Amino acid sequence: xxxxxxxxxxxxxxxxxxxxxxxxxxxxxxxxxxxxxxxxxxxxxxxxxxxxxxxxxxxxxxxxxxxxxxxxxxxxxxxxxxxxxxx
Ligand SMILES: [Zn+2]
Numbered sequence: 563x564x565x566x567x568x569x570x571x572x573x574x575x576x577x578x579x580x581x582x583x584x585x586x587x588x589x590x591x592x593x594x595x596x597x598x599x600x601x602x603x604x605x606x607x608x609x610x611x612x613x614x615x616x617x618x619x620x621x622x623x624x625x626x627x628x629x630x631x632x633x634x635x636x637x638x639x640x641x642x643x644x645x646x647x648x649x
Pocket of ligand 1: 642
């Protein structure tokens, strides 16, 4: 499933594999807030070894946070600031 960019929005940046993984995970868990380290644990089994780590996921989350109508800041279950998709 590919989301169509709304008219007038800038062209999407080149996506890294990790960013795609993070985005897909957030979409699959809409409404759930996730912090980089918690996402790293959740995604640890999903991604290729060496790709999924908390600092890289933190960067991917920062990129996704630049899509304010799609991704929203919130507090993760662990209390740290994270990102969620949807409501
Ligand atoms: Zn957390």
